[in-house]
Amino acid sequence: MGGDSGSPIDLNRMSLIALINQNINLLGAGWLDRRLKKDEQERRMARASNHRKHRVRQQAKHPLVLWYREYQQALAKTDEDHALSGSQSTLLLAAFFSNLSKAKDCAGMAHILKRLIKPDEFLAAAFEVEVAVFYLNLGWQVQFVEANQERSPDLEIMQPDGSRFWAECKRKDEMTARDLENEAFFNNVKDRLYKVWGPTKQNLGLTIQFAKDPQKSELDDICELALEMGRQLTTAEPENRLPIGASMLAGKHRVRLHYLAEPDVVQAYTPIDYGGDSSEFMAEQRVTLYTGLLMKNPKVFDFRCDIPADKYQSAINSFNSAVGQIPPSGPGVIWIRVPFPDGYGAQLKDLESLASRIQRELTGEYNRRINAVVLSARWFASDPHDGMQAIRYSHDFRVVEHNQPRSPMTA
Known part of the structure; x- marks a missing residue:
């Protein structure tokens, strides 16, 4: 079972500007401006080092700052009546703010916003927002669960009939x-x-x-x-x-x-x-x-x-870590963003192979608190659009279900 969980990203210049401006202050009034100024100071230091032949390659420490800078460059090069360049950073920025705008009213959002402004937590927190939006698009309610001293899942989801389940989200930070x-x-x-x-x-x-x-x-x-x-x-x-x-x-x-x-x-x-x-x-x-x-x-x-990477073991490590976050009674769903290389063909092949391995972990008496594991992968591909080459951002997923879950889900 699988499919594309993404939705078209509107890169119309005015639409994207409005989307970002309407949601950027959710991260704190003036937060991005301060980060941009700090980044510019570090860039000037890097340029000075390069002038002294040190060859320093400066990279923004916060992913959002990097994306936003490249988005600003695209704005400066694009006519007002046309879509922005579909660069990877522009697509990632548009996808992030689109998700943030849909999830901003969820219960528990305050602690997610605090994590989003931290460079080392941004990508993990952004993935949780992305998963939350998947369920919101189904018409279900989502609450972000604040972490405490006890192990706890990332999301609590309530379906229209009132039944609830948990979701835990893991990214590629679980590499071996x-x-x-x-x-x-x-x-x-x-x-x-x-x-x-x-x-x-x-x-x-x-x-x-x-x-x-x-x-x-x-x-x-x-x-x-x-x-x-x-x-x-x-x-x-x-x-x-x-x-x-x-x-x-x-x-x-x-x-x-x-x-x-x-x-x-x-x-x-x-x-x-x-x-x-x-x-x-x-x-x-x-x-x-x-x-x-x-x-x-x-x-x-x-x-x-020649020796294959441990990408399968990386996903298994993520799975094993996530199982303990779900309450023993379940029901629970684990989402894993799989760290596979770019390319649609490679994504599909690796997703199918990993799904088979995860299925062995969801059989019989093993891990019965887990109802399903969703393996999510994303890639960028160059596709023709209106006679020109454009970059498409997409993601595919595979759902692996337990054959004997402790608490069956109603939908």
Whole structure:
């Protein structure tokens, strides 16, 4: 059982401005302005460091600040009568404020708002709001349950007939220690290379294939190899800028580099996804009235390991953690935002495989307080719209039901 739990996001310029302005003060009068000013101070410090050749890559600490800054840039580049650029940040911002506007009158919202302004709690709290809106859209009532010293679920839902059940929401923050270490290694490689390739506008697509989990001691050698390969590609004659590859540590790691574009050459926005375990596409974007979404200076960082990531175990860890949050009598539903890579095909395949594994945890006398587990995944895809490429934000889910729940639900 599954389906798309999303709804169309209105990116009409005036509609989105009204939506954000009507709901932004729910987070506290002046809160975002203060965060933006603090972020700007940190940006100035980063620019000063870059001027001194330190190559500091500044990133907003609060996700909402990052999304809002990119939304402001899209506003500045968009004609008043047209839709905003469908960048990932704009879509995430629009989806968040759409959900917040629908859930703002729920009981218990006050403590959620307090969590939303904390950088380390924002994504988890935003996911709880997203799940609440799913039930609100069904016409049911939702209360956010404030955490206390005892373990408690995130939501209490009341159906039209008066029956109630609990819901617990878990995000990708339940990744295994191994996946966290690998992700940290990938981010270190990406940040080191970007500090060179970003300012010098070396537009390259990097793929690193690891035969085994990388070690911290290998970071310097991997980065130096990639930088040297980048110098070879960017200084070669145009006709010789073919993909190049190299291996290190007796073939333990394999590095491949593609030349993507000349510096500052504008082209149609076309996201690149090499399909690795961890992949990030970067490009400067702008939208025009006649040509749609454009980009320049693209870069791709793609990492993959021959030993599969523990993404299944990560979801199982989330499930095991969530079970104890539901009262023993139930009924309860667990929502898990699954940390899978982008790409519709990969999402569907992984969701089906994980659903089969979760089903074994919901059989017979096991975990009978849990009536169902909802596995939720989201992705961004580039789709044609009105003759132009646009980014679509969607999410799919799989529902796995217990065959003998302790307290059956009425709907």
